[in-house]
Amino acid sequence: MTLEEIARQAGVSPSTVSRVLNDTGRVGERTRARVLKIAKALKYRPDIHARSLAGGSSRTLGVIVSNLQNPFFLDIFRVIEADALQAGYAVVVANTDYRPKQLAAATQWMLGHRLAGLALVVSEKEPAVIEELAGEELPVVFYDVGSPGPNVTNVKTDYYRGMQRVVEYLYALGHRRMAFVDHHADLQPLQDRRRSFLKAVARFSDGMASAEAHGSDSPDGGYQATRSLLDSGFMPSAIICVNDFMALGVLRALREHGLAVPEDVSVVGYDNISLSKYAAPALTTVNVPRDQIGHAVSSALLPSPGASRDAVRDIVIHPELIVRDSTGPAAVLSPGPPGGAAEGRSS
Amino acid sequence: MTLEEIARQAGVSPSTVSRVLNDTGRVGERTRARVLKIAKALKYRPDIHARSLAGGSSRTLGVIVSNLQNPFFLDIFRVIEADALQAGYAVVVANTDYRPKQLAAATQWMLGHRLAGLALVVSEKEPAVIEELAGEELPVVFYDVGSPGPNVTNVKTDYYRGMQRVVEYLYALGHRRMAFVDHHADLQPLQDRRRSFLKAVARFSDGMASAEAHGSDSPDGGYQATRSLLDSGFMPSAIICVNDFMALGVLRALREHGLAVPEDVSVVGYDNISLSKYAAPALTTVNVPRDQIGHAVSSALLPSPGASRDAVRDIVIHPELIVRDSTGPAAVLSPGPPGGAAEGRSS
DNA sequence: GGTTGAAGCGCAAGCGATTGCGCAGAATGA
DNA sequence: TCATTCTGCGCAATCGCTTGCGCTTCAACC
Numbered sequence: 001m002t003l004e005e006i007a008r009q010a011g012v013s014p015s016t017v018s019r020v021l022n023d024t025g026r027v028g029e030r031t032r033a034r035v036l037k038i039a040k041a042l043k044y045r046p047d048i049h050a051r052s053l054a055g056g057s058s059r060t061l062g063v064i065v066s067n068l069q070n071p072f073f074l075d076i077f078r079v080i081e082a083d084a085l086q087a088g089y090a091v092v093v094a095n096t097d098y099r100p101k102q103l104a105a106a107t108q109w110m111l112g113h114r115l116a117g118l119a120l121v122v123s124e125k126e127p128a129v130i131e132e133l134a135g136e137e138l139p140v141v142f143y144d145v146g147s148p149g150p151n152v153t154n155v156k157t158d159y160y161r162g163m164q165r166v167v168e169y170l171y172a173l174g175h176r177r178m179a180f181v182d183h184h185a186d187l188q189p190l191q192d193r194r195r196s197f198l199k200a201v202a203r204f205s206d207g208m209a210s211a212e213a214h215g216s217d218s219p220d221g222g223y224q225a226t227r228s229l230l231d232s233g234f235m236p237s238a239i240i241c242v243n244d245f246m247a248l249g250v251l252r253a254l255r256e257h258g259l260a261v262p263e264d265v266s267v268v269g270y271d272n273i274s275l276s277k278y279a280a281p282a283l284t285t286v287n288v289p290r291d292q293i294g295h296a297v298s299s300a301l302l303p304s305p306g307a308s309r310d311a312v313r314d315i316v317i318h319p320e321l322i323v324r325d326s327t328g329p330a331a332v333l334s335p336g337p338p339g340g341a342a343e344g345r346s347s
Numbered sequence: 348m349t350l351e352e353i354a355r356q357a358g359v360s361p362s363t364v365s366r367v368l369n370d371t372g373r374v375g376e377r378t379r380a381r382v383l384k385i386a387k388a389l390k391y392r393p394d395i396h397a398r399s400l401a402g403g404s405s406r407t408l409g410v411i412v413s414n415l416q417n418p419f420f421l422d423i424f425r426v427i428e429a430d431a432l433q434a435g436y437a438v439v440v441a442n443t444d445y446r447p448k449q450l451a452a453a454t455q456w457m458l459g460h461r462l463a464g465l466a467l468v469v470s471e472k473e474p475a476v477i478e479e480l481a482g483e484e485l486p487v488v489f490y491d492v493g494s495p496g497p498n499v500t501n502v503k504t505d506y507y508r509g510m511q512r513v514v515e516y517l518y519a520l521g522h523r524r525m526a527f528v529d530h531h532a533d534l535q536p537l538q539d540r541r542r543s544f545l546k547a548v549a550r551f552s553d554g555m556a557s558a559e560a561h562g563s564d565s566p567d568g569g570y571q572a573t574r575s576l577l578d579s580g581f582m583p584s585a586i587i588c589v590n591d592f593m594a595l596g597v598l599r600a601l602r603e604h605g606l607a608v609p610e611d612v613s614v615v616g617y618d619n620i621s622l623s624k625y626a627a628p629a630l631t632t633v634n635v636p637r638d639q640i641g642h643a644v645s646s647a648l649l650p651s652p653g654a655s656r657d658a659v660r661d662i663v664i665h666p667e668l669i670v671r672d673s674t675g676p677a678a679v680l681s682p683g684p685p686g687g688a689a690e691g692r693s694s
Numbered sequence: 695g696g697t698t699g700a701a702g703c704g705c706a707a708g709c710g711a712t713t714g715c716g717c718a719g720a721a722t723g724a
Numbered sequence: 725t726c727a728t729t730c731t732g733c734g735c736a737a738t739c740g741c742t743t744g745c746g747c748t749t750c751a752a753c754c
Contacts, residue, residue, distance in 0.1 A: 002740055013704045018742060025743085028702055043479070048459040049396040049405070050740030054710045058396070068425075073417060081442070090456055092439050095428070109437055112395040132390070219625045248625045255627065278566045278595045280602065280627035349710060360734045365712060372713085375732055397710030400739045698753080705746085712738085723737070 001044045009042070010035045021046065040072060052114055059093045061301055064103065066122040067217050068095045070245045071273040072290065076121055076143075079294025080301075082176040087302045089116065098184050098217070100126040102223060105135065117301030120145065121293075123189045141297045144189040148313070153300040154294055155315045160196040162286040162319035166240055166268050167200035174330035175238040178210045181225045181250055182242035183217040193242055193270075211236065215246060222249025231255055236265060237330040244269035244276040244285055251326070253278055262328035272322055281325035288319045348391045356389070359380045368393065399461055408438045408648055409457040409465040411450065414564050415442045417592045418620040419637065423468055423490075426641025427648075434649045436463065443530050445564070447473040454480065460553055464648030467492065468640075470536045488644045491536040495660070500647040502640055502662045507543040509633040509666035513587055514547035516668060521677035522585040522613060524556045528572045528597055529589035530564040540589055540617075558583065562593060569596030577604055584614060591616035591623040598626055598673070609675035619669055626655050628672035635666045649679040 003021075007014040012031060019025035020035040022046075027035075038044075052058040061084050065073035081091045092113075094106035103126045111120050117139040120130075125145040133140050134149030146154040170178060180197045184190050194212070201210050213229035215221030222241060225247065229236070239254075241247040247269035253262060259265050261281055269276055272287035296315045350368075354361040359378060366372040367382040368391075374382075385391075399405040408431050412420035428438045439460075441453035450473045457465050464486040467477075472492040480487050481496030487689045493501040516527060531537050541559070548557050560576035562568025569588060573596065576583070586601075590593040594616035598608060606612050608628055616623055619634035643662045 001744095004740080014741075015705080016703055016744075019703085026701055026703085031702080044506070045455060045459050047400070047461065047740050048456075049399040049461060051742080052710090053394070053396040053400050053711085054740075054742040056709080056742090068415075068421060069418070071416070074421075078442075095425075108392060109395075114394065114396060155747085219622065223625075248622070251627070252625050252629075275566065275595070275622070278570075278599050280598070282599075324565050350712095351710080361711080361734080362713075363733055366733085369712085373730090373732060378732075394710050397739090398712075401710075401712040402740090403712085403739080696754095698751105700749105702749085703747090705744105706741090707745105709740105709742085710751090714735105714737090716735085718731105719735090720729100720731075722727100724725100724727085 001042045003044075006035065006038050006042060006044055010038050027332065028203075038261065057116050058113070058114050059089050060115050061089055061298075062113065062115045062118040063091055063093045063297075064096060064106045064110065064118070064120050064122055065093065066096050066098050066124060068093070070217055070243065071275060072243060072245065072271045072288070073121060075273065075290040076294045076297070079291050080119065080298050082175075083295065083298035084186065084302065086189070087298075089302065096122055096124065098122075098124050100124050100129075102103075104129050111136070111138075111234060116303075117141070119143070119297045119301060121297075123184065124187045125194065138274055139301050141300045143293065143297070153315065155296050155310045157293075157317040157319055158191045159319070160199065162270065162321070163196040164200045164203075165239075165321040166270075167197070167204075170238045170240075170266065170268070170327065170330075171204055171208075173238075173266070173328065176207050176330065177235065177237045179213060179229055179234060179236035179239045180231070180242070181213050181215065181222060181239055183215055183221050183225075183246060185212075185214050197240060199310070200243065215249070217243070217245060219249035219252070220247065221249055222246030222251075223253045224249070226250045226253035227257075238266040238268070238297075238327070238334055241267070241269050244271045244273045244279075244283055247283055248275065248279055248286070250279075250285075251281075261326050264331050266327040266330070268327055270319075277324070279326070284324045284327040285322050286319045287322050289317060292317055348389045349394075349469070350391075353382065353385050353389060353391055357385050383531045385432075392686065398684050403461070404463050405461050406436050407460065408436055408645075409460065409462045410440045410644075411443060411453050411457065411465070411467050411469055412440065413443050413445050413471060415440070417564055417590065418593065418622060419590060419618045419635070420468060422620065422637040423624065423641045423644070427466065427645050428640050430642065430645035432647065434645075436649065440603050443469055443471065445469075445471050445534065447471045451476050455544075458483070458485075462483055463650075465645045466490070466648060468644075470531065471534045472536075475554065488647045490640065490644070500660055500662065501590045502643050502664065504635055504640075504664040504666055506540045506666070507546065509617065509635070509668070510540065510543040510587075511547045511550075512668040513617075513633060514544070514551075516670070517585045517587075517615070517674065518551055518555075520585075520613070520618040523554050523677065524558075524584045526558045526560060526576055526581060526583035526586045527589070528560050528562065528569055528576070528586055528593055530562055530568050530593060530604075532559075532574075537589065544587060556581075562596070564590070564592060566592065566596035566599070569598075570600045571596070573597045573600035573604075584611040585615070585674070588614070588616050590632055590671065591618045591620045591626075594630055594673075595626055596634075598628075598630075608673050610689050611678050613674040613677070615674055617666075624671070626673070629688030630677050631674040632669050636664060639664055 003014045003017050007017045020032050021111045079125040084091045096102040107129050121143040143155045211234040215225035215226035269283045269285040272285045276283035276285050350361045354364045367379050431438045443449040454476050466488040468490040487499045490502045558581040560572035562572035616630045616632040619632045623630035623632050
């Protein structure tokens with residue numbers, strides 16, 4: 001069913017049909033009703049491609065994320081999607097699996113679609129891509145990675161602040177042997193977090209020891225990382241994870257190793273994904289308000305009704321510590337041989 | 348940058364440029380090289396809309412799922428995406444949150460995009476949509492919901508079989524009081540599962556008691572459902588969940604209630620999402636091979652090289668039981684007052 | 695009653711590609 | 725050498741829709 005067919009049946013020109021369907025221009029009431037009726041009867045569905053080609057834009061937002069499996073990214077996407085839907089926009093999402101190559105491909109794909117806006121919520125960066133985007137005329141939002149530009153908004157989370165809270169908190173509980181578990185340590189934004197940890201730890205000089213372990217961004221990755229950590233001989237009193245998703249695996253590795261959480265080892269995550277509440281024990285974590293991030297993205301990309309969209313160009317998100325059951329006072333001393341049974345556990 | 352601009356600079360016609368870029372038709376070596384070089388220099392990027400408008404199709408697959416948060420759906424999506432990418436296709440995904448309205452909207456959106464194929468991996472059904480799709484000329488795959496048609500492939504999972512295994516297994520362990528936790532009991536495919544449970548239970552007449560509770564498709568939902576179940580006064584010796592995602596919440600509700608798993612209550616999930624391994628205790632579940640489902644979808648939608656795509660029209664997936672640590676012999680007798688401490692736990 | 699202005703609608707030019715057809719010129723065969 | 729077949733490439737139509745511009749028609753006003 002094309003516009004023309006409707007036009008024919010309604011006895012008007014395609015232009016008029018277009019005007020009726022888009023509610024633009026002046027059209028008589030009688031004509032409008034007739035066209036609408038015929039369009040419905042014919043189950044007319046506009047061809048998005050023709051529409052965008054002719055119209056220029058496409059009422060579609062693009063979002064590129066690093067790992068859709070990680071609820072952190074999914075949550076942000078969903079917030080954006082909800083906002084967009086409400087504004088009559090659609091959202092398409094692409095996944096990169098932290099591969100710069102995929103980032104480039106996804107970006108090309110998105111750009112070819114003449115989107116109304118593009119958000120990069122990724123941890124990897126492909127300088128060429130970032131730069132290209134910054135020069136583009138379409139509104140872009142970068143999360144974590146990014147660079148200034150005429151049409152770009154940058155959203156960042158103050159990871160250091162969160163990490164500092166975590167380390168201080170653990171220190172106060174007597175922890176002196178901390179391990180950091182992360183993934184893709186080679187990617188800059190992730191490295192920043194690692195460095196935040198290191199920096200936070202460095203503030204305490206007395207007998208503080210730390211170690212690191214890496215895995216993939218998944219429970220499996222956390223599991224593997226923890227095993228290699230334990231195998232390395234370093235016995236941490238607390239493990240800090242770059243995110244909750246990996247922490248899920250850390251918990252299991254510890255459990256299998258006969259280590260009780262938090263009695264023998266404390267564990268803290270990052271992000272406060274909803275799953276963290278359901279871990280056993282419930283995960284102490286750092287809340288990164290994903291709805292805030294999502295809203296920031298959509299308000300930067302969607303043609304906001306009131307304020308002009310170039311209000312804020314740089315947004316910083318402040319995370320905060322959430323204490324649950326996976327952390328507690330550092331074990332008294334001798335970690336003792338693995339295998340010790342767990343005892344009481346807090347509610 | 349348009350085709351024409353490249354053509355101008357290369358001193359050829361747009362047609363030739365198109366042929367070079369798409370590797371179709373005959374083009375001289377020298378010309379090809381020149382065009383390619385200029386295209387690269389100009390950072391040319393084809394306009395997808397123009398391309399699809401002119402070409403007819405769009406090398407893009409559409410996937411609609413009910414709940415992206417539930418790893419079950421995400422896993423399927425990722426398999427399809429991987430297959431598609433390899434074939435040079437892109438995939439767009441839409442989420443319905445189990446709302447038929449959203450299904451209709453998403454479908455319209457997809458159809459307007461002249462996709463190469465569409466997969467509906469959803470639990471809700473909107474008869475009008477299903478029917479409309481079945482009449483369409485584009486290849487469609489339905490999972491769980493569906494109806495035959497010239498271009499449609501139906502993929503189903505034999506839920507009953509899995510449910511039967513679960514109930515038999517639990518029965519053998521002495522369980523006689525089973526509860527079923529699910530979501531959206533009003534949607535037919537989900538009802539099928541519920542009925543499967545009921546039917547499986549009905550096979551055992553001796554003193555078998557069962558109950559049900561509902562929540563949303565999330566850990567939260569499982570949590571709420573379990574609380575209301577417990578509040579209702581029915582004390583199950585085993586809880587069967589419609590999926591692992593909800594089971595995660597069931598586990599927590601039980602724990603909070605002072606009930607040990609599997610000592611006091613056994614829990615089994617469904618799907619075998621990777622998270623189920625990381626639950627505490629690791630979840631006994633039923634494996635639903637999502638890669639198989641995903642591959643089935645992509646082979647039905649992608650222009651397969653060898654076999655003609657209309658090979659198989661109906662695919663049935665067979666699930667199988669996976670026993671882990673969340674199930675065990677039924678508690679001896681008197682459930683005893685809540686609050687009893689957990690003791691040893693299997694590895 | 696003629697002038698004016700707005701309302702209602704059609705014309706036609708694109709938007710940026712793809713593609714069947716046809717035409718030169720080169721290569722091939724007799 | 726002439727006829728024939730390829731090769732390499734341009735022409736122009738087309739895909740379905742949007743939109744600026746301009747032409748009627750008709751009510752309103754002086």
